[in-house]
Amino acid sequence: MGRAEERRARQRGGRRAAPKRRSSGAGGKSGIRRLFTWKKILGAFFGLCLLGMGSFVVLYLVIDIPEGNPEAELQSNVYKYSDGSIMARTGERNREIVDLAKVPEEVQRTFVAAENKTFYKDSGVDLKGTARGVLNTLSGKGAQGGSTITQQYVKNYYLSQEQTVTRKLKELVISLKLDREKSKDYILAGYINTSYYGRGAYGIQAAAQAYYRVDAEDLTVEQGAYLAALLQAPNQYDWAIASDTGKKLVQERWNYVLDNMVEEDWLSRSDRQSMKFPEPKEPKTAAGMEGQTGYLVDAANFALKKQLVAQGAAEDMEQAKALVDLGGYTVTLNIDKRKQAELEKAVKAKLTSKLDPEKREVDADVQAGAVSVDPKTGGVVAMYGGVDYVKHFTNNATRDDYQPASTFKPLILAAAVDQDAETQDGVPITANTVYDGTSKRPVVDQGREVGFAPPNEDDVDYDDITVQEAMNKSVNSVFAQMGVDVGMDQVMKVAGDLGMNTEGDQAVPAQTLGSMGASPLEMAGVYATLDNHGKKVTPAVVKSVEHKDRTVEFPEPIGEQVISREAADTVTSVLTGVVDDGTAKASVRDNPMRDGQTVAGKTGTSDNNKSAWFSGYTPELVTSVGLFGEDDKAPHPQVPMYKAGGVDYRVNGGGFPAEIWAAYTFGVMGEVTEFDLETKQGNAVKPSTTPTQGQSPTRTPTQDETTEPPETEAPTSQEPTSEAPTSEAPETESPSQSPSNSPSTEPPTDGQSTAPENPLFPGGDREE
Template sequence: MGRAEARRAQQQRGARRAPRGRVKGKGGASGGKKPTGIRRFFTWRKLLGTFFGMVLLGMAALVGLYFYVEPPNPNDDALKQSNVYKLSDGTVMARVGSMNRQIVSIDKIPADVQTAFIAIENKSFYSDRGVDLKGIARGVFNTVTGKGKAGGSTITQQYVKNFYLTQDQTATRKLKELIISLKVDQEMEKPQILAGYLNTNFYGRNAYGIQAAAQAYYGVDADKLTLEQGAYLAAVLQAPSQYDWATAGPNGKELVMIRFNGVLDNMVEMGKLDPAKRKEMKFQEPIKPKPPTGSEGQKGYLIQAADEELKRQTGMSDGQLKAGGWEITLSIDPKKQAALEKAVQDELESKLDRKGRPVDAAVQAGATSVDPKTGAIVAMYGGTGQSEQWASNALRKDFQPGSTFKPIVLASAMEGKASTQDGKPITPNTLYDGTSKRPVVGSDIPFNPQNQDDRDYGDPMMTVQSATNSSVNSVYAQMIVDVGPKNVKKTALQLGMQDRDGWPEDKPAMSLGTMSADTLEMAGVYATFDNHGKKVTPSIIKSAKHADREYKPVRAVGDTAISRRTADTVTKVLTGVVEDGSGKAVKSSAYEAAGKTGTTEKNVAAWFTGFTPELVTVVAMFGDEPGTHTQTSLTGTAGGGRAGGSSFPAAIWKQYTLDALKGGKTGSFDLDEADMGKAQSSSPSTSASTSPSQSASSQPPSNTPSRTPSQTPSRTPSSTPSTTPSTTPSTTPSPTKSGSGKPSPPNRVPEP
């Protein structure tokens, strides 16, 4: 074989091996060596194809997630708010709720304060679509390079995190945040998103939301924030515990000042703040932190009363109320409230030995004070504190009002133009038999009540005025029979008393206040007398606001419940009780007053209900056995004897009324329509003394008790009434007594 043939044979053998070792090029020429090992899998074509494929898949996944993921229900904490209770002067009394937050609308936040948060957190807020891709990329880069946690969240993303999600730093949560932020930006207006962001953030000092933060750091509502104050709140938001000026160290103060200045400088850069004005601005140091305002002292009772009224007016449940969000301004006057608390302390609590004397341990006091012209409750006393006495004594309905009910009987008699058994119209001058244990006439139900200490009055006849002054049970027992118990009940309901189980609507004993009542409704009854017969429904809520609910205030002063003539006559009779009767303990030259004492059977409760033209106040004492809550006698309170309405309740009423009216203008009752003459006098020393509103022209001669009453003096010096009776013989002819018959056994009844 020649050399030429040998070369051809070799080429042919090489061509057969080429598929395993060489790659043919164009025209059949052999190429270079094929890649081997890992290089076979990472060619530029493959890398680019994989990258674009992943991008497409990612975009498809994001599109799918956008349509698949819906914003979840708000998280539990996002909707929690506190209820804020304010006094009538606007000062915050208490914040109640598990979350110290009060959501406010965006229009309640000053525009420059809104801009301050945008300037430091998300300058592109109004132009972005809910996410900032550059910011996210920057945040990821910072995390990867160790320059800090991933940031770059927009205001929308932070709102979504606070409102819908959690604070967990996970990829899944971050992805949800992105998707939901895009959807929220499409579905909500920017101002709504900003409001949600400002209301859900935690600012430190247990303050959630800008309203709570404004109060915590500057003691003002959000709508009163200055730009400088808003700039600090925007700055402190990044690290509340580190940046709180009251507790921050030098480094914390330096960092928060950097952010504070950054807020204002960014606003200048955005064209939202004039550079000259920026130079004049100075940091406003926050106030010192205050402990949370709770329900200590009387606050808990006031909150209790407000909550009950709010639920009654709105139909809310307890759960709905506790969800929070209410700003409730009470009608409570801080000065009058303080005066009432001091009066109870001075005239009752300071005299009790609750640990050493069992009787004293059972003593409870309650009171309600009302402005009769507006129906506003200006002061209320519920007890020694909810840790000892949970339910408010001002609102408890398990005790009887006693003889404070008697004026309602008289009002019903006059309103219905009732007459006695022998046909004489019932007026303050009408004569009745005041004999103790005298059986009533004209009733299917026998009743012969005993007067206090079994005293007989009137020798035996006395006027209704005198009977009211001395709270004579036998007279009012006969009067309610003459009027009709059902008619009296109707009048009581018209005046504001509540129809409860056990109301003795057909029994003469009702005249002595044997139904249950609380100080609130009795204050309404007497305020109606004071307001010339226009029905007064006491209200403790001055105003109430909620973002999602409407509150319709109580119509505190309504239509006519009884005629002015009736109301004014009852008022005038009750001025006689203060001038010459059982209410004499509250008599003062500082005011003109009307009132009525009340003491229930077995002395388990004692009341004084009194009023001036400016103020109606009901003070009550109850005997409530600790632990068992069994009704027990008040006799022996503070080491004394019988504790009636003319003792501690009257003393509390007088001190409070003097303090509450101090510095104000006091007037006289406008009683030109009253159907009566001057008040009856029960002693020579007072028979010539009449109040300015009383006339001496139409009153018959005094009818006085037939024997000297033996009355246990009060242990409270200022509340000891005069009990010396007049010895002037009666000159009034004795009319025919209505009824006769064999007396039935005496009934144990409430005392005056």
């Protein structure tokens, strides 16, 4: 055999031998490789791509640009009084379409810089962002950003806000078609004219007026950048209501917008560096919300939004607001038209008609708020939010940034009676328990001073005084000690149970002076619960809501028993003394319109006269009136009200607030009624026992507590039978008829405290 033949034989033998070597150890791999070859994988990939492209082509052919979304033509909301008569109609979109040519080009570009820098170059969609949104929707991660201006406009005008794959695919197709059929200017104009900017403003023209009081054509670049930044979170970024965090975030986004404009050569660096953040003006409401109407509508909307969240129709208040803004709601309020008119009339007659800012500058700083509640139903039958909704945007009836002062004292007594509390000497606390009423007397707990020694109003010393008399004269030193006797944790718990928002408030003796914040709405609820014999009353602004697509059910305003009837009725009985022989007698007891009506109530005047209150009630009606010192110039800090309205010195709770209360209550009360009380204590009933010792020497009163107690400025004491358990026994002689320390001729200022300095127990409050 020649060499060539041998070589061919070896080659033939090699080919024949090869299968034997493969079969010896890799038979499985051979099968997988035959199944998944690179050619098959590549073919499958291109097949899927072709299938996807084909499906998209079908969608593109099938889906047309629809008519404008019906939600773009929204209904109004209708608000009614309790009798069914119309109060207001709102909800017509505050929008005025403007041509893009009327919007300065630099302002137009602020929106592009904020939302979609590639707007003028792209095809109307962001494929990466859309794909991410689809995947996140499928995986349940929720909505994600990344949409172009075209896509956002399509979503706003042609589609719904639902987060589904179907909606996202439609958005993609319509955006592509719209970008092909319409100009970029058309799309941008639609976007800035349909977007919501907050403050009820839809579209750039309404937004320019709402935030800067100018037309869109007069907007500056700085202002345009704020409006563009606002679209990301209209309520959170509204400067007038934004939190500190919200203000920081919107300023960061404002800077982001302008920096993007520099990056795109739409704004020079020198111009950018000279720009300052343009703080928007305060909100100015739409026409038709003048007077008290705007306050009532806002309060009803807040209650509606809160309930939509509570029942799961909305995830948060922002989303609930969007639902309310869609319109279609008929909201019936508990507001009684006659009572509402009488409350407004009373405020005008007893307060606003006497304020003359041209004569006295302080008169411009006085704000009034009031809420009237039916204690049997919990309905808010009247509300006074301020001089005019279009002039003073903040609702004084619901604001809770002012101290309720001594209107808090009845809650301390309620806690004492409800918990059968005792004094430091082990004596039960009742209306007849005697305390040491010396001004600035250190508060004692288990024989140790706690670092709090509050002065009484005008630093008056009362020495031995019963709880009833201390309530009548609003003696700070007595109730500061009583709070510690009861336990401040328990006092704050009872306050929360009665209806006060005590979350975040420290349970310290200083709270006995009412140093936390509270609103007239809150205090009306607290006193309504007392009037309702201890069954919780949560004031309800809204009576009912109707909507064609959803049911909104409100909780029952009357709740469970939160304190015992005896405790509630005892406080009511004691509070009649404030009217008949206390700080409210001049305005209420002797009012010729009273006609024998039984009344319970409490005055309050806060430190440095920044607020003054009267919260009072009859068996049928509870009303809380507050006066607040607020500088009429931005940023509207709290200020004193000394000599406002022509008073000689301090604006007391027994003055304007009690006068407003009496004029209103006696004007609408109807038939004279009496309290049905289950108690043997207090001014409303004749006591069955003599005063008992408690943290001061026992003394025998000169006269039993009756429905007409003697009109004395301070009680008369007899020689004590025992000494109080304090480091220094008080003088036992009768206090003078005049204060031991005359009030200063100049109003006190913040920080003029004679009480011990202690960060946990701030002193110096001169509340009554």
